[in-house]
Amino acid sequence: MATELFDRDVDVVIVGAGPVGTLLAAELRMARVRVVVLERLPERSPHSKAFGLHARSLESLDRRGLVERFCEGARSWNNGHFAGLDEWVDFSTLDSNHGYALLSEQTRTERLLEEHALEVGAEIRRGHEATAVRQDEDGVEVGVSGPDGRYTLRAKYVVGCDGGRSLVRREAGIGFPGTGGRVTARLGDVVLADRENAPMGMERTERGLLFCVPLDDTYHRISTFDFERGKGPGEELTMDELTTSLREIWGCDMGAHSPRWLSWFTDSACQADRYREGRILLAGDAAHTHFPVGGQGVNLGLQDAFNLGWKLAAAVHGWAPEGLLDSYDKERQAPARRVLANTRAQIALMNPDPYVTQLRELFTDLMRKEQVNRHLAEMLSGVTVRYELDGPKHRLLGDFARDLELRADDGKSLLPEHLHGATGVLLDLADRPEVSEVWREWGERVLAVERVRHVRAACDQEPELAGLLVRPDGYVAWAADRDASGAELRDGLGAALATWFGTA
């Protein structure tokens, strides 16, 4: 007979300890929220879906003091691909301290995020599967099947970070519209007998596309993209099927054998029609799925977590201003829409149809133009994400507060370390009394960095800033130039603090 337990001491239950759920748990813990993560797998998966982290993820991890541990011992590279075209996308042109892609397999990313989450006190229950989610006016109940039987957890909020087939999304009745799968990718981490002659990277053929990279001294990851022959729901991929697919698409199977992981997926691209239903929220793949081309899924999901964590914490602690929690959906829908769109565009360019060959040649030529190449680099790395925020117009409002724009004379970047505590930060850059006067009332929720000296804007022509209010996720909530009047400073800053950090 299953046991029924009630645990009423939880503020937030996160379903899913993938990269997104784990980071969100850490963000909530840093804001002193009591959080439990339920993960149905008894142990972390030994298989890596993703391989890399892009610039915006690295910038954000830097703002939690984590980027060094991610970079330590990891390789990085300046180039990426778009649709497997012959011209590389050059990340070194990015206006970022992290103008590169970091090679960090998903297993490693998950391990490092879990270490961080545990360090800040998150509880992760492995082997505990969420089986039902029901909300009422005051809270949400999650049915759980754990190693010792069934129990129920009650929390103020539940976040579904439970991947593309999200139970939480279904239970909340949130729609997941999008485009169905037309391309089938068959993936294997295998040993290649003919290792020497294996291609490297992406190769388009008359029948589809082959992806092939060495993982270590023994294994290769190979994947065929088949534009004709699909698979039925629930079917397993076998090694025989993979070798047949290799022969069809690449012309030979390279002596592939001894798979340690076989998987398949399609290019179906869907997005939740809302990221919040009452006390239930979605983040990561539970909110958006797409073909993993360009390595964007983990990065997109991590940004969901950075955006949601502090807002949900404010709601839990009862000081969230009206609309704060809903701003999560408003802000995070658009970046996911753009990623879905660019992955669909890449799939279209990968089609083996001979007409597409001409399109690829044209596109490759365009990529040799600096502006086009930079546009793609910015898009894939997520550094152009900015939010439409209300408030006095300023060129930095809603943009990510880049460390490049705030540098001390010794070259040291000032901003990231002030955000390590995951609170809002107000930089008083011109010693204007109005800034510290207004801030005093919000002192418990916003860290003020007073009298930051020797700070200049990155571009010498720009007027220097008088102050900058940065949200915990690193985005600019208010900014004013040095020529702003006292009233402009007082009113603008006061309104921004109230909008994002509640009544004083």
Ligand SMILES: Cc1cc2nc3c(=O)[nH]c(=O)nc-3n(C[C@H](O)[C@H](O)[C@H](O)COP(=O)(O)OP(=O)(O)OC[C@H]3O[C@@H](n4cnc5c(N)ncnc54)[C@H](O)[C@@H]3O)c2cc1C
């Ligand atoms: C082949 C491949 C290559 C990829 N390459 C890249 C890349 O290079 N870069 C990149 O950024 N992205 C890449 N992606 C995408 C990336 O892997 C996903 O976007 C990412 O894993 C999403 O993270 P998540 O935490 O949202 O969900 P997931 O990683 O799917 O984690 C969800 C977790 O929830 C758990 N769970 C599910 N249901 C329940 C339940 N009912 N109760 C408890 N636990 C539950 C699951 O066991 C799982 O651990 C790739 C994907 C694939 C398939």
